[in-house]
Amino acid sequence: MNINTILTVILILLANIIFSCGGQEKEDAADFFLKANVSLTQNNYAEALRLYDEAIAKNADFSDAYLNKGITLLKMNRAEEAYEILTEAITIDPTLVQANLVRAEAGLNIGKINESLEDLAQIEKEYKDSSRFYLIKGDLLSTRGTDQLAIAEYDKAISLDKSNVEAYVNRGALYYRMKSYPAAKSDFEKALALDSSHPQALNNLGLILSKEKDWQRALACFDKVLSTQPDDAYSLNNKGYVLLMTGAMEEGKRLVERALDKQPRNGYAWRNLGIYYTQKKMPAEALKNYLKAIDKAEPVDQLYGLTGQAYLDNKQIDEACKIWNQGVILKDSLAIDLVAKHCR
Structure with a gap:
């Protein structure tokens, strides 16, 4: 069940809320709730949030309003706030299983993995389909x-x-x-x-095509993302890598640097900048960028192999062997090849 399905269920149930709760305040709350749902379906999140708050102000026990407010906050990338609001919804109505599902998603975004798995375990029977x-x-x-x-x-x-x-x-x-x-x-x-325009699918397929050295098809994937999202840091960096590998070094470097402006902690982008300086036969500058990539503490293909090669080019064989041996532990294929070739 996706978020839109959850909203549909709530809208269907709303008639019961209006006619059963009684009182002008609660009828006003239901009216704000309906208007908020319209704004949410129109992706007008700020207005939806305002209207859900109005509904809650009129009826503090309006669990469905808390639920939809949580959905809205999640769509606004405010996962911590969403988690708190969804917890309130569950406290008010422990049978509101939709809130557990959405809270699990919010928990995923803020690192509450065990808590989110517990949420799902509680509602698995209801969501088996x-x-x-x-x-x-x-x-x-x-x-x-x-x-x-x-x-x-x-x-x-x-x-x-x-x-x-x-x-x-x-x-x-x-x-x-x-x-x-x-x-x-x-x-x-x-x-x-x-x-056909899903950015993550295009970026990831482009990475695999790059591994296969199918450069033109890889480039087409990244260009398709950039045609609608010109500042997408992943596509800028990935396209930059393809250009570095196909001889357009300066343009490739420019794109990688743009990617780093958008996403300074991208280890792949620092690696790619290192590749540029390796190609320019500037091993000290290459090494500086490879070490920045390692400092990001994320897995990056061939990084330890390339870093060791830069140490070797800089006539630092002991350091090269040390970093290659670290790469062997991390199953870096290039490091495995180079340590066997250069180190005892």
Whole structure:
């Protein structure tokens, strides 16, 4: 069940609220609630939020208004506030299972993984036929690092709804992390068959095509994202990498630097800037950027191999071997090759 479905259920039930609660204040609350729902469906989130607050001011026990306020806050990327409001909704009405589902999603966004899994466990019976339920559970298990369990949940989500784009994208991203590239590629292609402009699917498919050195198709993926989102940091960086690999070094560097302006903690972008300086035969500058990428403490393909090569180019063989050996532990394929070649 997605957020729009939740809203539909609440709207259907609203007639009962209006006629059963009695009193002008509560009728006014229901009126504000209806107007807020319209604003929410029109993506006018600020107005929806104002109207839900009006509804709650008129009826402090209006659990559905708390629920929809939580949904609105989540759509506004205010997940911590959403979590608190949804907790109030559940406190008022513990049977409001929709609030548990949405709170689980808010919890995912703020790192409350165990609490969100508990929310889902409480409502699993009611949501046994919900593709979105299994999507959220898969995301939670993926964040926890239990990859195979997460894959099983994504499988359930897709079996219940073959058009669940996010399930394909998120399962594909997990396959990519597991280095199961053919399975990841298949999922991203299926997602794009359903939504040809999905930015995450395009970016991730472009990364796989880059690994395959299918540069033109990779470039087409990144350009498609940038045609509608010209400041997308991931696509800027990924396109920059393709340009670096295909001889357009200066343009590639310019795009990578733009990506870093938007997203300074992107380890891949710092790595790519290091690649540029390696290509320019400036090993000290390359090394500086590779070390910045390592400092971001996120997995980056071939980073330890490239960093060791920069140390070697800088005539620091001991440091090169040290960083390559760290790369071996992290299963960096380039580091594994270079440590065998250069170090005892």
